[in-house]
Amino acid sequence: MLKRAFQAAYRAFLAASKEAFAVFRDGLLVDTFPRFATPGLHSLRLPPFAHWPRIQAGVQRALVRWICPNFERVLSRLQRGDYASAMARFHLFEFHDSPRCPRLWRDSLTAFLRTTIDVLGIYDVIVPRLAALMARSGTDQIVDLCSGGGGPWARLSGALEDLVDGPVRVSLTDKQPNLEAFGRAHTASEGRIGFVESSVDATNVPAHLVGVRTLFTSFHHFRPDTAREILNDAVRNRVPIGVFEFTDRTFLSCLAMLFSPVIALVVVPFLAPFSWRRLFSCLPVPLLPLVIAWDGFVSNLRTYTVAELDALIPEVEGADYHWESGKISQGPIIPPVTYLMGWPIEVDRSAPTGDA
Ligand SMILES: C[S@@+](CC[C@H](N)C(=O)[O-])C[C@H]1O[C@@H](n2cnc3c(N)ncnc32)[C@H](O)[C@@H]1O
Numbered sequence: 001m002l003k004r005a006f007q008a009a010y011r012a013f014l015a016a017s018k019e020a021f022a023v024f025r026d027g028l029l030v031d032t033f034p035r036f037a038t039p040g041l042h043s044l045r046l047p048p049f050a051h052w053p054r055i056q057a058g059v060q061r062a063l064v065r066w067i068c069p070n071f072e073r074v075l076s077r078l079q080r081g082d083y084a085s086a087m088a089r090f091h092l093f094e095f096h097d098s099p100r101c102p103r104l105w106r107d108s109l110t111a112f113l114r115t116t117i118d119v120l121g122i123y124d125v126i127v128p129r130l131a132a133l134m135a136r137s138g139t140d141q142i143v144d145l146c147s148g149g150g151g152p153w154a155r156l157s158g159a160l161e162d163l164v165d166g167p168v169r170v171s172l173t174d175k176q177p178n179l180e181a182f183g184r185a186h187t188a189s190e191g192r193i194g195f196v197e198s199s200v201d202a203t204n205v206p207a208h209l210v211g212v213r214t215l216f217t218s219f220h221h222f223r224p225d226t227a228r229e230i231l232n233d234a235v236r237n238r239v240p241i242g243v244f245e246f247t248d249r250t251f252l253s254c255l256a257m258l259f260s261p262v263i264a265l266v267v268v269p270f271l272a273p274f275s276w277r278r279l280f281s282c283l284p285v286p287l288l289p290l291v292i293a294w295d296g297f298v299s300n301l302r303t304y305t306v307a308e309l310d311a312l313i314p315e316v317e318g319a320d321y322h323w324e325s326g327k328i329s330q331g332p333i334i335p336p337v338t339y340l341m342g343w344p345i346e347v348d349r350s351a352p353t354g355d356a
Pocket residue numbers: 110113114145146147148149150151152173174175176200201202203215216217218221
């Protein structure tokens with residue numbers, strides 16, 4: 001029943017897209033060459049521009065392939081009715097991955113992420129697991145990689161301290177550190193949250209940064225080879241590592257993401273600290289909310305499933321590591337958290353598992 005409804009919706013979507021593409025193509029042609037704006041555009045012979053539609057189709061194809069290298073593969077899977085494998089991992093373009101992404105966009109996106117995580121308490125559920133990971137390796141230090149705007153630490157550090165009944169020292173790091181956001185986290189936490197001012201690459205973390213390495217909402221940024229390199233670097237340095245993601249590669253999560261432009265439009269202009277530039281990036285043209293929504297949608301499509309996380313492990317160097325992975329559901333409102341944790345066997349202090 002659900003499958004038939006989905007197939008019908010998909011057929012309607014294909015028909016509408018075909019029509020929309022035709023309108024777009026003709027519209028572009030007419031806009032570019034107004035003198036051809038006559039009915040029956042397709043049947044016109046257009047010397048000396050006869051090759052224009054073909055060139056245009058080529059440009060469109062190149063653009064689609066650049067945005068989504070797997071586009072044709074997905075389309076053919078959908079046409080075959082192979083919906084499960086159509087949800088394969090796609091490493092599409094994200095704006096804030098690009099070195100040319102304006103600072104305002106990147107910082108706004110990570111501030112939006114931090115606010116969402118904070119308000120919904122998305123990562124509260126992993127506090128016992130993190131505490132167990134720290135106990136296993138006998139450390140009170142966390143080295144957070146890819147910290148962006150601070151991630152969940154404003155909320156998690158206190159909860160973690162309550163649980164371990166002692167101080168927890170967190171160091172925020174990033175390849176492109178947002179020192180303003182790090183500074184605010186440091187002040188708000190009364191110094192419990194520190195940060196590294198220089199660039200820290202998650203694939204090559206300086207050895208003097210010791211402690212449990214964490215990555216929140218960022219592992220999906222890395223293709224499998226680089227993701228494995230991040231795990232390898234932790235293994236090489238014999239430190240524990242925890243990867244946590246609330247993005248989720250399911251049809252429902254992608255559907256839910258369609259609301260994100262509206263949520264971003266309501267929230268982003270008012271993120272602290274207030275910025276006129278940010279406000280004018282949202283109004284009257286909601287460019288920034290659309291950029292954030294796109295990156296959010298793509299993050300879902302890039303997220304590794306538990307099985308895919310597990311599949312990274314056999315190729316990680318060094319067998320003397322424990323690995324634990326899973327997905328924790330949190331009901332219909334709060335997204336689930338997918339995680340992978342690893343720690344060296346010789347520092348295993350047999351702490352109880354974090355299962356609440
Ligand atoms: C989606 S943000 C995640 C932010 C944060 N962890 C959170 O939960 O809000 C991804 C971050 O990863 C950082 N990043 C990307 N590649 C990196 C790398 N190779 N090493 C360290 N950080 C990286 C980006 O600069 C960005 O701040």
